[in-house]
Amino acid sequence: MNDVEALDGEVRRRMEELGFARVGIARAEALEPEGAQLRAWLAAGRQGQMDWMERTADVRADPRHPGMVEGAVSVVVGAFPYAREADRVGPAPGRVARYARGRDYHNVLSKRLRKVVAFLRERGHEARFSVDSRPVLERAWAERAGLGFVGKNSCLIVPGLGSHVFLATVVTTAALRVDAPIKRRCGTCRACLDACPTDAFVGPRELDARRCISYLTIEHEGPIPPEHADQMGDWIFGCDACQDVCPYNRTSLPDPAATEPFAPHRRFQDVDAEALLAMDEPTYLRWAEGSPLRRAGLERMQRNARIVLANGKRRLPVV
Template identity: 35%
Template sequence: MSSTTYNTSLIKAEAKRLGFLSCGMSKAGFLEEEAPRLEAWLNKNMHGEMSYMENHFDKRLDPTKLVESSKTVISLLLNYFPEKEQNEAAFKISKYAYGSDYHVVIKDKLKELLHFITSEIGDVHGRAFVDSAPVLDKAWAAKSGLGWMGKHSNLLTKQVGSFYFIAELIVDLELDYDTPVTDHCGSCTACIDACPTQAIVDPYVVDGSKCISYATIELKNEIPEHFRSTMDDWMFGCDVCQDVCPWNRFSQSHREPLFDPNPKLLAMDKKEWEEITQEVFTEIFKMSPIKRTKYTGLKRNIDFLKKK
């Protein structure tokens, strides 16, 4: 066994021990297929007010410009599918936000993995990324053989569906590279048909500015009136396109205690959400990614839903 193959196996085994669903490797370099797609998406203003998507175009497409001397993108998946879901008579929150902030949880695991790599392999340099830098994580995960890009633009995997986070370690270490898997969406259009706002404008193309997740999380101004009849009681994010996907029938609940929700979150009904105070918000979402919208943002979303 070559040292490259040994190191690759070593890293994948440690990733599994740390609780990651899967781990794949791809050669760091320019994403030729993604470049025209990203440019067209931006030119059509499908990013809405997410102006940060216009920044660092070159770095977004080439990690060697983001991490000096990088040779490999190590992509990792971490399950967040919950064992229990919210009270059906409630305003809805996307499943990924039930527990502690995934940025913190995953970053800690990535730091541990990088420490393991330097301890076991030697002088390796790299950086960890969790949805907070110009990295096209879904494209790299697909390139690394962890799944294929579904028609809803989320990564899909036969064994577990799509309810997982994607993260990366970009390192200056050569490893054995994985190959992409084939597309298994076939003729299915479940996600396209079910999208409440028709944000999936073409197979594999999502107009972000039409998405409920965009309206409830990214949008800082008032929610446009045209969302009023289509919000489907979502007050933070939206899971519709994933919930209807046939591949998600294979989803199994996560084993990460930090992703377990506050029991109050699961029990609250619409009336309780409508009357939520700053104190209750702070208690329930103490370590949650929902802190991003702040109390005022969540109240804005709830008030908008109340008036439909």
């Protein structure tokens, strides 16, 4: 076994030991055509208020940029599954997207990835990780590393696991064995494009974030345009509609032991919108501690709560 093979085996083994269900590796290089797609997407204004994406576009398009890891050779990618349990466990009307019903993945996965970075540095290589936390096009790298394919809903779909996975990357100067990408497998299906409540897809794999309920409920500051507020239904944080209809998510549920770090918390399985409206800032911060919901802040969550309550009233039968 040569040095590259030995280090490669060790990195993969460590990632798997940390709970990543799939691990793949791609060669670090300028992303094309994905970089050009990202720039066109930004030029069309599809990022809405997420102006941090524009500021870091050059780094996103090439992980060897000094803003990430100069001289990088490899991108290690891991997919970590989260729970996909059935919906509706109570009468409260606020629905939270599945990825956000448990502990905050940024915290849980960053802690694990630091160990891989430390290991590579001990071996004399530079390395930095990203889990939705640095300017890395994570889905493009996951596709290149052969973990799965980007579906028409623009999510990374892992055969056998579906799309309910978090993605994480470690960009490093270490030379490692590279995996081959797999073919896209949507075929003629377009269930996700048709299921989107706000018609947010410009086309296959291309999303206008400004229309997406996930963006509107989490990232967007200020009032939500009335036409989209009506379409939000009961989504109070995030949205899963384009994933719920995907046939690749009808595979058997992931092993609960594998998704245990993200086991759903009762209070986020169905959020009590009325209780949210009665919260003050300190109460909210305590309630949302350690959860991805903290990011939205009380003001946005109360805005969302008012909308889902109003939408709920509209759904009541007229007698």
